[in-house]
Structures are given as structure tokens and as C-alpha cells.
Amino acid sequence: MKDTENAALALLEATPAVLRELVGRLPVEIVEAPLDRGWSVKQMLAHFVDVEVVAFRDRLRRMVEEERPAIPSIDAMARIDEMGWQARSVESLLDELERERGATCRWLRTLTDGQLTRPGEHDTAGEISVSNVLHYWPTHDMAHLRHIQRMLAAVLGHEMGNAKDYDV
Secondary structure, rough: OOHHHHHHHHHHHHHHHHHHHHOOOHHHHOOOOOOOOEEEEHHHHHHHHHHHHHHHHHHHHHHHHHHOOOOOOOOHHHHHHOHHEEEEEHHHHHHHHHHHHHHHHHHOOOOOOOHHOOOEEEEEEEEHEEEEEHHHHHHHHHHHHHHHHHHHHHHOOOHHHHHHHHOO
């Protein structure tokens, strides 16, 4: 594995703990509030859990095992509703992400250099390799972590009064 692939794996391994620290102790009223275009913090967490297997691990497994598999896009919000993730508690979602991410990262660490170059054909991105997805995945995590941070800052911002003028 290249240094950047090892770095990607380190970031992937860290994400569940970062999420747990960020949202694990927040009041349910804040976690479940629709804060950004209908998304809540809990829905973002559910999205992490949902795409762990369906959008990432299963796709990568197919790319490793099949010849140039077709990789379709997914409708993230529809899947959250379809899979019933909203009915789960935050603690349950965090536990599942931690468990599944651990299994995924253990499997990813077993891949050979040859397996990392195996391609798939994404319906909108075109040709992508296992390594491309491995590099994309932590950036996807970080984008959603930033999104959650912005959502939480918006909740707190309503109560800042004149302190809002002191941007950090």
C-alpha cells in the first residue's frame, strides 16, 4: 500500500470515534432536528452507517472480485428512509458504524497492490479503481463531518447574541 492509502485507512478508522465524540452525548432534540435542507445530524449519522456497506464495502468487494463491475449511484435520503435507519438510536447507529468500519478496514488492509488497481465503472464518474475509492472515502467522511459541524454551529448561533461578531 502507498503512504496515501495508509493515510486514508487511518482516517477511515478514526471517523467512528470522531463522530461519537461529536454527537454521542447531544440532546435528542438537537440531533433529530431538521437543520439543513431537511437533513438532521441523526440522518447524517444514518448516512454514514448506510453507505459503509452498500456504497463502499460492497462496491469495493465487487471491484476486487468481478471484471469491471457497473457501480450505480444511490439516493442517500431515500435509502435512509427505506432502510429504517431513523428508527434507530444514535448510540445504536454509532455502535454499528464502529463495528462495520472496523470490519471494512481490516478487510481493506488485506488487499494487494494488484487488487487496489482493479477498476469499476461508476454510472456518473466513469472508470474508478479500488484505490480511487479508498482515497475518496475519507474525503466523503470529512465533508459530512464538516456538514455536521456547520449544522451544530447554526443551532448554537441563534443564542450567541452580540458574541456572534467575534468569529473564530
